[in-house]
Structures are given as C-alpha cells and as structure tokens.
Amino acid sequence: MKIPVRWLREYIDITVSPREAAQMLTMSGTEVGSIDTIGNNWKNIVVGKVIEVVPHPDSDHLRLATVNSGGENITVVCGAPNVKKDIKVPFARVGAVLYDADTKKSIVLKPAKIRGVVSQGMICSERELGISDNHTGIMILPDDAPAGTPLQELLGDSILDLEITPNRPDCLSIIGIARELSALTGCTVHLPSHKYKESSTLIEKNISVEIADPDLCYRYCASLITNIKVAPSPEWMQQRLSQCGINPINNIVDITNYVMLEYGQPLHSFDYSKITTKKIVVRGAKQGETITTLDDIQRNLQEGMLTITDGNKPVAIAGVMGGLESEITAVTSSVLLEAANFNSSSIRHTANQLNLHSEASLRFERRISREIAPVALQRATQLILELAGGEAARDTLDIYPKKVEKVPILLSVAEVKRILGIEIDIKKINDVLNSLGFECENKDFLPQIWAIPPYWRTDINDAADLVEEVARIVGYDKIIPKMLGSALPSQQLTPRIVNRENIRDTLVGCGLQEIISHSLTSMKMLQNISPQHNLIGPEPIHLLNPMTSAEEYLRTSLLPGLLTTLSNNQRHEDDELKLFEISRVYLPRTGALPDENDMLAAVFSGARIKKHWLIDEKPFGFFDIKGIVETLANRTGITINFQNSTDARLYPGRGADIINSSGVKIGIFGEIHPHIAKNFDIELTSYLLEIDLSRLPCVLPEKKYHALNRYPAVIRDMAIIVDNNISAAEIKEIVLGFSLVNGLKLFDLYTGKQVPEGKKSLAYRITYQSSNHTLTDSEVNKIHQKIISKLGEQLGATLR
Amino acid sequence: METQLQSLREDALASLEAITNMESLNEWRVQYLGRKSSLNQILRSLKELPPDERQKNGALANQIKNLLKNKLQEKTGQIEELTLKDSLKQQTLDVTLPGKPIDIGRLHPLTQTIREICNIFGSMGFETIEGPEIEQDYYNFEALNIPEDHPARDMFATMWTDYRVGDDPNNLLLRTHTSPMQIRIMEKRRPPIRVIVPGRVYRYEASDATHESMFHQIEGLAVSENITLAELKGTLFEFASRLFGSNRKARFRCDYFPFVEPGVEMAIECIVCNGAGCSLCHNTGWIEILGGGMVHPNVLKRVGYDPAVYSGFAFGMGIERIPMLKYGIEDIRLFCGNDMRFLRQF
Structure with a gap:
C-alpha cells in the first residue's frame, strides 16, 4: 500500500516528518518498506503558463510555445500533441535536471537548437519529471497554480510504501494509516464531508436489491446517480491514483478507486442503463455460467462463486471484478454505485480459483468491516456529484440481514x-x-x-x-528484557541425534567434506543411480505443484545429490573429492506420515593421497573406504560385518554389504558401477558409501573400561599359504577363537611366483597375553602350534 | 718390565691424543686394550714372575689398564660430542618446504550455524528436537490459527504432495515453517516446555539470490506459568548478543503472525552500515533476523492448555540468513550449490 504524504495530511495534521512517521508506523506493526521522495531534484522546474502556441516554421509536427514562468516570456519548441494556449505546465528552465527514460540517466538541460529555432527550456511530461511512465504528452497542471511557483512546492511529495499485514485490512487505506498515526502521535483525524443533495426520486423506484445468499453477502449498499457526464477525472485525482499504482480511467471509475484507497472499502460502478431488469440479485453462480470481466477475458464460473446478477445473468464477480457489459463508458449517463461486504473466505476462494486477484479481492479476503460500506458509498456519491455532475436519487439502499453486535x-x-x-x-x-x-x-x-x-x-x-x-x-522498546525465570524442564539427550552428530564429526575427522543438497529431485535423477535407469527402491512421493521439473519428487536416496556435486566439482577441481551428506530420505508408508530416515551417503574420487614431494600419489581404493566404515563402527560402538555385495549400484565384485550384529544389511560401499558414473558424467574411478542411520541402535554408545594389563605381551609372526578362496574372515575367526590370543594383525598378503598357483600367502602377527600371569615361551609355543594345526585342518593352511 | 709398561703407557696416551674419529679409536682400543694387546700379554705373563715382581708389576699393569680404560671413555665422549656438533652444523633443513598434508574435512556452514545456535539456546535450557518435514495441513496451518482460506496463508506459499494419510481430507504438504512442531511438542508434553527445533522447510517460490524453495529454520518454544514478552525479549537479545557480538544493538517491533499475540519481529543493527543506512538494510539501519511472539491463546487451547494458567513464547528464524549476514554471502543458492571453493571457506 502506497501512502502519498500530501494526501495523508488531508486527514491528519501530523507534526512529524515523513521519516519519523515511517519509523513510528514500522515499530507499531505497519512496516514502511521504503520512502519515495518526489521533486527533491526539481531544481529550476517551475509552473509555467502557455501564452501562445504557433506552428514551427520548419516542421509539420513541432510547434513553438511561448511560456511565462514568472519572469520574461520564453519560446520553446514543443512536440507534444496536447500543448495549447492558457494551460499551466511544468516548465524546466536551462540548468534543470531531467530524467531520460531511454538512457535511464539524469541530464542537465542546455539550450538546444531544433530545426533552426533555439529552445531556452522545455515543457515536461510526467516521465521526464520521474513521476510516472506517461509520455503521451506534456503534463498539465491545475489552472490555479501560480506561474513561477517551484514545482516541488506544488507537487513534491513523499510516498510511504507500506507492507500491510493480513490482519489489518483497515490499514489498506489512507484513513486507516491516519488513524494509526493519530494513536501514535496524538494528532486528531478529520474525515472528509459526505454531504450531498438528493433529488426527489426515491432510489427504490428505480432499482431493487436482493441478497439470495446471506451467508456469502453480508451487506449490500447502493446509490443511483443520473445525468452524469463521464470525462477524465481532475489532474489531482489522477495523480494520486497514479502515485498509489492505480491507472486513471474516467471520473466515475477513478472516484470508486479513490474512495477505496481513502476508506479501504472497494466499490463498483455499473452503467445503470445496462441493468435492464432494474434489479440486483446477489447469489452463487450456477453451473455453466460465464461472464466477461472488465479485462475482456471470458471467465467460466464455478457453481457457488458469488456473483452480482441482474436477476438473469451475472454482471459482476462479487468482490473480485466487474463485468465488461455494464462497465462505465463515455456514453454512460446514470451510475449504479455498489458498496458491499462479502464473506472473506468465499472471495479468497473465488479469486484463487479464477487466478484473478484485484485491489477489491485483496481487501475483501482480509475481512473488512461491514460498517464501512455505507460510509464509503456516501463519500463516493458525493464525489460523483461534485466531479461528474448529475442528481443522486433520494436515499440509498442498504440490505444488511445480520447486523454485527458490538461485544465488549x-x-x-x-x-x-x-x-x-x-x-x-x-x-x-x-x-x-x-x-x-x-x-x-x-x-x-x-x-x-x-x-x-x-x-x-x-x-x-x-x-x-x-x-x-x-x-x-506504548512501544515494544518499553519492554525491559528479562532472562527466563521459570523452572528448567528436565532434558534427555536424543540418542538418534547424538549418534548422528558423532558420525558427522567422525567423517570430518576422516577428512570428508560435508555437503547439503536439495530434498527435491527429479525422476530422472533417481533413475540415474541405477545402471539400467530403473527406479531402485520405493516409488518416491510426488509433488502436486512442483516449482520446476527438477524438483518434482522427494528424494529416496542421497546419492543423486552427491554424485551431481561430485561431477560439478570435478570440472574445476583436480584434487581429491571426499564428500558426505547426512540428511533425510522420504519413503512412503501406508496409513502414516512418510518415513523420514536419516541416511549417510558419501562419495570418493580422485587421489586419496595427493602427489607431494615426500609421497607418491595414491588413488582411492576399496580398502580406504572400508577403513572409514570400520572407524565409524569403532567410534559409534557398533559391531558390523562385511560380505560381498550384489547391489546393482556397485561395480560387480568390488563392493561390500555392511551387516549389523543381527545380520541385517545396513549399508553398502564400493566402486560405483561404471554406468552410473557415466550417467553423472564422472570420469575418474569413484567409490560410494551408503548407511541407513535409522538402522543403527537408538541408544547412546556405551563406553566400557578395562583395567590395564600388567603382564607382558608375547609376539609371534606366522606366514601361511592357503587357497585363494579362503577369506581373511575365516582365518581371523579361528585365530581369535583361541584363549590368550589378544591381537591379530595381517601385515602382508602375497600371490605370485613364490607360492603355488591358486594359493596366497598371508603373514600375520599374533599377540599373546594373559590377564593374570606372565606367559612362558613353552605356553605360547603350545598355543601357536595349536593355531597352526587348526588352520591346517580346517582351511588347508600350510606354513610358508 | 716396568720400563716396558711405562713406555706402553706413554705410547698409548700419545697415540690416543691424535685420534679424532670413532674408527681410529676402535683400532686404538683393540691395539692397547684388546685380548691380543701387549698389555694383556703382560698381564697374562705375570703369573710366571716371582711373587714380589708379580705383585709390583701386576699393580702397575692394572693401574695402566684402568687409566687407559678411563681415557678411552673420555675420548669416546669427546668424539661423540664432536660428531653431534658436526651433524648439527651440517643437517640444516629447508623449513620452508611444505609439510605432509593432513586430511581434515569440514562441516557444511549451515551445520556449523545450526550447532552454534542450538548451543546458545542449549545453554539457556532449550532442548533440541526434530520433527517431520512432510506435514499435515492441521499442524502446519489449522492448529496454528491459520484456517483454510485465511489470508495469512499467502505468507506461506505451499508445495503439496499427492499423498494422504488416514482420514485426513487434505493432502500432505511440505512444511512451510518449523512451527508445526510447536503443536506436536505441546500435544506430547506438559509444561514446562523449552525446546528448539532446527530443520528444513519449503516454500513454493522461484529461486533467486535471496529465495530458495528449500531452506532451514530454527523454531523456539517456551511454555510455562508466567512467561512474558519481557522474557522473550531477554532470551532473544541474549541470543543476538552471543551470535553477533554484544556491541550489536537489537530491537523488537510489532509484527503479525497468526499463531502469536502479541507478535514480534527482531532486528539487529545493520552489519554493513552499523545503522547508518545502506542498500542491504534498505536505508533503515536495521536487519530483520526473526519473528516470534507470545503463543496465541487459541493455539494453547487447541492443545488443551489453559491460556489463563499457561503462557509462552515462540520464535522462528531462517538459518541461511545468519551466515549470509555474518560473512557477506550474497547468494542463498551457494548453500545448496556445494561448490568446494565455497564450502572450503568455512
């Protein structure tokens, strides 16, 4: 809502500056977004009177206008069609600063020779003054403006741009803002006079009003003015409407808009002659009814949309927009003026359904008072009589089925x-x-x-x-800040959040960069994480009104976001990329809100160790990722196992499933399937990791203390040769099954000429230690021998 | 024999004097103190001497042996010291060579901001909880005093799913703010309540430098007997002072949100111009940080709290805005853009 301060001052003699007023309004809830000043830069622009207009000797469309602007007469070349003798105009003397709309720059006016005639000044259009975009002709000023008056004194203004909150429809008006300022400053509000003379013809003789749907139309007031003359409205009114962002049309329509801005009550004017039934019926639209609105668009009305009808057909969409057929035209001679009050939900619903939002619907849907209608109707009737002539019928119609009681x-x-x-x-x-x-x-x-x-x-x-x-x-600044004094509620840590944040920190410790990507994605993206472009996992939740086709589905996987990020960054990064995201995926669930599971996903690409003067470059490998997974398990205190994965997203044979202690698969990791890498334009070998954090135990990790062992450990190394198909896990299980074995570390793995074909050599370091005595050599040798025997019996292992 | 011993002593000491390295010292040791050394041969031949000769020469030989041993130890120390001095002189490193890089990752700036905010409120007794992003109309709007067709719904352009649950006639929506958790938490608990809720929220808005269809918010809620607007102001001013520094002024002004009454907007003095007026603050000198207010009696009634007994405050703020202001980040899209050149700066 724009509030021109000059207009505001008609209702309240505020003693504060526009800036101070804006500050007060802002603090009390009506935020002033900006203050536009008009005319601060109008130096050397004054009111001029056109004394004479003659044709230019050397041009068909240019004329020479002689202007008196308080001193001597100056003749200028003028191309505007509307320049004529005796009008008052804004006249820029040499040295004035004007706005050039073509270059969007300010220019200083200099004497100019146009087709042989020198101009020592210029008559300005509204656009050149920066008032509006109007450049169809020169601006015409009120006749009573004294020549020579600086234009700023006449037209200079400040316009407050207010952001009105939805609870204050009363503030969508100049008078509403005047009332706010009155409470804030103590200045009194004076309302305009509404008095006018009525003719002897009773309105009821010429028109009748019926509210057929009193639940949707609470009040309908109407007046009738005959013998009016439709013409442009006066300059001052047009200017105010323009300042408030409303295009001037003609005096009748302008008056309805002017009073709407003044009081916040939308009004509508009908050409009375087009209401041939002499009857207004306010009712819900019937199935199949249509109306062509003032913007010349035919609207299909849905059943129940509130309409103003002439008893037969709709003539306006109530509270939204009038019909073209009964609009005020140059030949209109009688006006039926409407000021009504409608159900806010109904208006809002209709405006949304038709996607037709007007100044009227904006106010009605915010529930304006039912008591303003007659006040605004009188004011508009009075202005019509004043500015368009004519006679007002005696009385007004006021159909008000259910009066609102004042409740203290x-x-x-x-x-x-x-x-x-x-x-x-x-x-x-x-x-x-x-x-x-x-x-x-x-x-x-x-x-x-x-x-x-x-x-x-x-x-x-x-x-x-x-x-x-x-x-x-009183002012919010009068509230003295105070810390909370009430009892502190008891608090419990949420294990899910604690564990998740612990994992986040661990991953950062492992050198990974966290990313956050959008929860919304496209079907194509979700299909891109399958080598066959088919959807992996459940059908994603679909949006009815997505912003873009790239944000049509709620993601069921974090991988599209990560792989896109990987690919985007590879364009300008030759370094290694280790990225992770811990966020939700959204999975449909019957009969309940969708599952929003915390997931962890990570991608790795490029060098694990960058080339450095002390170190050689090493690419990422499967066991780098496994090391991170093991670190995570260690830090969160969970037990996990690994097995070869058949997950379609992984390079066959180069990925593992992560299995929890109850045998449930909680995640995967390994090299990305080359098709998927291609889908995301990823060229380097890359790895992925995904863990469903919702499958981790929902308890805080338990930390256990073990007393430090006081007895020395004994170390024995052993190299064994086994068949290639024997897994490290099988060996580990056997070795760790012996008592007194306190640690097992694989320090070498060899296949090649030194061992028979189909075999591999594994070198282990075993730590023996007892918690209650110092081990003797013979004790250790005995167990070590047993281990070797058992490995031989069960896995066919031989010592190398 | 005595002369032989004395000359041996002189020879040994003289040749030791000239030795400057470990290798020669070792040779010297073998020559004078080794098993085959003349001294050792003398000592071994002592038993063939008559007793008085044996005693006299034996004492002298042992005396010389001990002397040479001591001198050897002394010389070893000297040479070690010399070698160390030499090596200290020779092995000067180029300390300007780059060190071995240590891999350390980083948290996303939004995670860092969320943690910082949660820590500040945590120290004031607010517990961190989380809630669903896919919400029911009831929690996102209805229970927050925003019924169907309420004009305030324009403040929350909504994205709807094609998904329904139970007998809810409305489709599920993507929550437009974290405020639905006010209702969920009050339904589950009884006062006193003091919680904050970080999370993602969604708006049906075209993305540009200051808008994203997805962003993050933190909601705060405190309900008890006798909670006042003064305490909301105290809590939020304390928060602003810890987050933006104690010198940065904050202010409360009246604002409207359907689920609070009175409603509040908190602003801080503009970070760029310190209140003088600039383009960032639209010449007002103030930057809006969050909205809040006293929980509306209708909202309390809705969850079965007696508004005559209990009162409370609620507030909500956008998270992206905080690092944008603190670091002068001009485009909100950078947060979800995940360009490493951006993320590595935090």
Whole structure:
C-alpha cells in the first residue's frame, strides 16, 4: 500500500516528518518498506503558463510555445500533441535536471537548437519529471497554480510504501494509516464531508436489491446517480491514483478507486442503463455460467462463486471484478454505485480459483468491516456529484440481514502484566485504547477495562489482541528484557541425534567434506543411480505443484545429490573429492506420515593421497573406504560385518554389504558401477558409501573400561599359504577363537611366483597375553602350534 | 718390565691424543686394550714372575689398564660430542618446504550455524528436537490459527504432495515453517516446555539470490506459568548478543503472525552500515533476523492448555540468513550449490 504524504495530511495534521512517521508506523506493526521522495531534484522546474502556441516554421509536427514562468516570456519548441494556449505546465528552465527514460540517466538541460529555432527550456511530461511512465504528452497542471511557483512546492511529495499485514485490512487505506498515526502521535483525524443533495426520486423506484445468499453477502449498499457526464477525472485525482499504482480511467471509475484507497472499502460502478431488469440479485453462480470481466477475458464460473446478477445473468464477480457489459463508458449517463461486504473466505476462494486477484479481492479476503460500506458509498456519491455532475436519487439502499453486535472485551491490568511482563497502569491502558478508537468503560473501580473495538477493526477478538494494542502503541522498546525465570524442564539427550552428530564429526575427522543438497529431485535423477535407469527402491512421493521439473519428487536416496556435486566439482577441481551428506530420505508408508530416515551417503574420487614431494600419489581404493566404515563402527560402538555385495549400484565384485550384529544389511560401499558414473558424467574411478542411520541402535554408545594389563605381551609372526578362496574372515575367526590370543594383525598378503598357483600367502602377527600371569615361551609355543594345526585342518593352511 | 709398561703407557696416551674419529679409536682400543694387546700379554705373563715382581708389576699393569680404560671413555665422549656438533652444523633443513598434508574435512556452514545456535539456546535450557518435514495441513496451518482460506496463508506459499494419510481430507504438504512442531511438542508434553527445533522447510517460490524453495529454520518454544514478552525479549537479545557480538544493538517491533499475540519481529543493527543506512538494510539501519511472539491463546487451547494458567513464547528464524549476514554471502543458492571453493571457506 502506497501512502502519498500530501494526501495523508488531508486527514491528519501530523507534526512529524515523513521519516519519523515511517519509523513510528514500522515499530507499531505497519512496516514502511521504503520512502519515495518526489521533486527533491526539481531544481529550476517551475509552473509555467502557455501564452501562445504557433506552428514551427520548419516542421509539420513541432510547434513553438511561448511560456511565462514568472519572469520574461520564453519560446520553446514543443512536440507534444496536447500543448495549447492558457494551460499551466511544468516548465524546466536551462540548468534543470531531467530524467531520460531511454538512457535511464539524469541530464542537465542546455539550450538546444531544433530545426533552426533555439529552445531556452522545455515543457515536461510526467516521465521526464520521474513521476510516472506517461509520455503521451506534456503534463498539465491545475489552472490555479501560480506561474513561477517551484514545482516541488506544488507537487513534491513523499510516498510511504507500506507492507500491510493480513490482519489489518483497515490499514489498506489512507484513513486507516491516519488513524494509526493519530494513536501514535496524538494528532486528531478529520474525515472528509459526505454531504450531498438528493433529488426527489426515491432510489427504490428505480432499482431493487436482493441478497439470495446471506451467508456469502453480508451487506449490500447502493446509490443511483443520473445525468452524469463521464470525462477524465481532475489532474489531482489522477495523480494520486497514479502515485498509489492505480491507472486513471474516467471520473466515475477513478472516484470508486479513490474512495477505496481513502476508506479501504472497494466499490463498483455499473452503467445503470445496462441493468435492464432494474434489479440486483446477489447469489452463487450456477453451473455453466460465464461472464466477461472488465479485462475482456471470458471467465467460466464455478457453481457457488458469488456473483452480482441482474436477476438473469451475472454482471459482476462479487468482490473480485466487474463485468465488461455494464462497465462505465463515455456514453454512460446514470451510475449504479455498489458498496458491499462479502464473506472473506468465499472471495479468497473465488479469486484463487479464477487466478484473478484485484485491489477489491485483496481487501475483501482480509475481512473488512461491514460498517464501512455505507460510509464509503456516501463519500463516493458525493464525489460523483461534485466531479461528474448529475442528481443522486433520494436515499440509498442498504440490505444488511445480520447486523454485527458490538461485544465488549474485558482486559485487566493484571493480564497486561502477565503477558507483557511490565506494569502499565489503568489510565495508560485506557488512553491507548481510546486513541485507537476503542470505547472504554471502567466499571466498579476494578482494575480492568471493558473495551469495544472501533467499527473499522475486525482483528480484535479477545484480551490477547488488546494486550498487543497496548504494547505496540506504548512501544515494544518499553519492554525491559528479562532472562527466563521459570523452572528448567528436565532434558534427555536424543540418542538418534547424538549418534548422528558423532558420525558427522567422525567423517570430518576422516577428512570428508560435508555437503547439503536439495530434498527435491527429479525422476530422472533417481533413475540415474541405477545402471539400467530403473527406479531402485520405493516409488518416491510426488509433488502436486512442483516449482520446476527438477524438483518434482522427494528424494529416496542421497546419492543423486552427491554424485551431481561430485561431477560439478570435478570440472574445476583436480584434487581429491571426499564428500558426505547426512540428511533425510522420504519413503512412503501406508496409513502414516512418510518415513523420514536419516541416511549417510558419501562419495570418493580422485587421489586419496595427493602427489607431494615426500609421497607418491595414491588413488582411492576399496580398502580406504572400508577403513572409514570400520572407524565409524569403532567410534559409534557398533559391531558390523562385511560380505560381498550384489547391489546393482556397485561395480560387480568390488563392493561390500555392511551387516549389523543381527545380520541385517545396513549399508553398502564400493566402486560405483561404471554406468552410473557415466550417467553423472564422472570420469575418474569413484567409490560410494551408503548407511541407513535409522538402522543403527537408538541408544547412546556405551563406553566400557578395562583395567590395564600388567603382564607382558608375547609376539609371534606366522606366514601361511592357503587357497585363494579362503577369506581373511575365516582365518581371523579361528585365530581369535583361541584363549590368550589378544591381537591379530595381517601385515602382508602375497600371490605370485613364490607360492603355488591358486594359493596366497598371508603373514600375520599374533599377540599373546594373559590377564593374570606372565606367559612362558613353552605356553605360547603350545598355543601357536595349536593355531597352526587348526588352520591346517580346517582351511588347508600350510606354513610358508 | 716396568720400563716396558711405562713406555706402553706413554705410547698409548700419545697415540690416543691424535685420534679424532670413532674408527681410529676402535683400532686404538683393540691395539692397547684388546685380548691380543701387549698389555694383556703382560698381564697374562705375570703369573710366571716371582711373587714380589708379580705383585709390583701386576699393580702397575692394572693401574695402566684402568687409566687407559678411563681415557678411552673420555675420548669416546669427546668424539661423540664432536660428531653431534658436526651433524648439527651440517643437517640444516629447508623449513620452508611444505609439510605432509593432513586430511581434515569440514562441516557444511549451515551445520556449523545450526550447532552454534542450538548451543546458545542449549545453554539457556532449550532442548533440541526434530520433527517431520512432510506435514499435515492441521499442524502446519489449522492448529496454528491459520484456517483454510485465511489470508495469512499467502505468507506461506505451499508445495503439496499427492499423498494422504488416514482420514485426513487434505493432502500432505511440505512444511512451510518449523512451527508445526510447536503443536506436536505441546500435544506430547506438559509444561514446562523449552525446546528448539532446527530443520528444513519449503516454500513454493522461484529461486533467486535471496529465495530458495528449500531452506532451514530454527523454531523456539517456551511454555510455562508466567512467561512474558519481557522474557522473550531477554532470551532473544541474549541470543543476538552471543551470535553477533554484544556491541550489536537489537530491537523488537510489532509484527503479525497468526499463531502469536502479541507478535514480534527482531532486528539487529545493520552489519554493513552499523545503522547508518545502506542498500542491504534498505536505508533503515536495521536487519530483520526473526519473528516470534507470545503463543496465541487459541493455539494453547487447541492443545488443551489453559491460556489463563499457561503462557509462552515462540520464535522462528531462517538459518541461511545468519551466515549470509555474518560473512557477506550474497547468494542463498551457494548453500545448496556445494561448490568446494565455497564450502572450503568455512
């Protein structure tokens, strides 16, 4: 909502500057987004009177205009079609700064020779002054403006651009803002006069109104003005409408818009002659009805949309937009003026359904007061008579089936303190509410007030609303900050969050960079993580109204985001990339909200160790990733096992499943399937890791202390030769099965000429240690021998 | 024999004097103190001497042996010291050569910010909880005092799923704010409540430098007997001072959110111009940080709390905005863009 301060001053003599007023409004809830000043840069631009207009001797379309701007007469070349003798115009003298819309720059006016005639100045259009985009002709000023007056004195203004919150439809008006400023500054509001002379013809003789759906139309007021003359509205009115962002059309339509901006009540004017039935029926639309609205678009109405009809067919969509057929035209001579009040939900619903949002629907859907309609109707009728002539029928129609009762709301001084935390005395509360137009009563000398909201406020329903009114006018800066004093609630750590954050930190410790990617993705992306482009996992949840086709589905995997990130970064990174994300995936579930499981996914690509003067470059390998997985298990205190994976996303034979202690697969890792890498334009060999964090135990990791062993450890190395198909896990299981074995470390793995074909050599270091005595050599030798024998019996191992 | 011993002593000491390295010292040791040395031969031949000769020469030979042993030890120490000095002189490193790189990863700047905010509120007794991002209309709007067709719904452009649960007539939506957790937590617990809820939220908005269809918020909620607007102000001013520094001024102004009354917007003094007015703060000198207010009585009633007994405050803030302001990041899309050149800076 734009508020020109000159217009505002018609209703309130504010003593503060526009900037101070903006600050007060902002602090009290009506945020001023910006203040536009008009005319600050109009130096050397004054009111000029056109004394004479003659044709240019050397041009068909240019003319020579002689202008008096307070001193001597100056002749200038003018190309505007609307220049004529005796009008007042904005006249820029040499040295004035004007706005050039083509170059979007300011230019300093210099004397110019146009087709042989020198111009010592210029008559300006609105665009050249920076007032509007209008450049169809020169701007015409009011006749009573004295020549020579600086234009800034006449037209200079500040325009406040307000952001009105949805609860304050009353502030979508100049008078509403005047009332706010009145409460904030103590200045009084004066409303315009609504008095006009009525003719002797009773309105009821010429028109009847029926509300067929009183649940959707609460009030319908109408007046009738005959013998009017449609013409452009006066300059001052057009200018104000333009300043508020509304295009001037003609005097009648402009007046309805002007009064809407003044009071916040939308009005509509019908060409009375087009309402041939002499009857208005407000009812829900019937199936199949259509109407062509003022913007010349035919609208298909849905059943129940509230319409204004002439008894037969719709003539307007109630509260949204009028019909083209009954619009005011140059030949209109009688106007039926409507000021009504409609059900806010219904208007909002209709505007949304038709995707047709107007200044009227904006106000109606925010629930404007039912009491403003007759006030605004009178004001508009009076302005029509004043500016378009004609006679107003006697009386107005006012159909108001269910009058709203004024309900007093009780507010105690104690309640104000209970919510705000500061003491405000009853007199202050009373003064604040009075300044806002509330009727206050303090019965029986109790510290409480019964307050009736002013008729224009529809947002005040209970004591909490009154408390806010008091707080915002007293000022939030008067609230003294205080730390929370109430009892501290008991708190429990959430194991899921603790474990997850622990994992996040561990991964960072392992050198991985965390990323955060969008939860929304496309079907193509989800299919890209399959070598065959088929969807892996459940059908993703689909959005009804996605912003873009790339954000149509809720992701069921973190991998598309990670692989896209990998691919994007490979374009400008030759370094290694180790990325992870811990976030949710969204999986449908019957009969309940979807599962939003925490997942961990990571991708690895490029060099694990970068080339360095001390070290040779090493690429990532399967066991680098496995090391990270083992570290995670170690840090979170969970037991996991590994087995060869058949997961389609992995390079066959180069990936593992991660199995938890109850045998459930909780994740995978390994080299990415080359097809998937190709889908994401990834050229280097890359690895992925995925763990479903929702499958980790939901308990805090238990830490156990073991007393330090005081007895020495004995080390024995052993190299064995086994068949290639014997797994390290099988050997490990046997060795660790012996008591006194305290550690097992594989330090070499060899296949090649030194061992028979189909065999491999594994070198282990075994640590023996007892917790209650020092081991003797013979004790250790005995177990070591047993281990070798058992490996031989069960796995066919021989010592190398 | 005595003369032989004395000359042996002189020879040994004289040749030891000239020795400067370990190798020669070792040769010297073998020559004068080794098994085959003349001294050792003398000692071995002593038993063939008459007793008085044996005693006299034996004492002298042993005396000489001990002397040479001591001198050897002394010389060893000297040579070691010399060698060390030499090596200390010779092995000067080029300390400007790059060290072996240590791989350490980084948390995403948003994770860092969320943790920082949660820690600040955690120290004021707020417990961190999380909630669903795919929500029911009831929790996202209805229970928060925003019924169907309420104009305030325009403040929350919503993305809808084609998914329904149970007998809920409305499709599930992507939560437009973290506020639905106010309702969920109050339904589950009884006062006193003090929680914060970080998480992702979604808006049906075209993405540009300051808007994303997905971003992060943190919700705060405190409900108890006698919680006031003054305590909301105290809590949030303390938060702002810890996050932005104690010199940065903060202010409260009236604002509207359907689920609070009175409603509040908190701003801090502009980080760029320190209140003088610039393009970042639209010449106001202030930067909006968060919205909040006293929990609306209708909301309390909805979860079965008596608004005459309990009061509380709630607040919510966008997380991306905080590092954007702190570090002067001009484009919100960088956070989900995951360009390493961006992420490595935090």
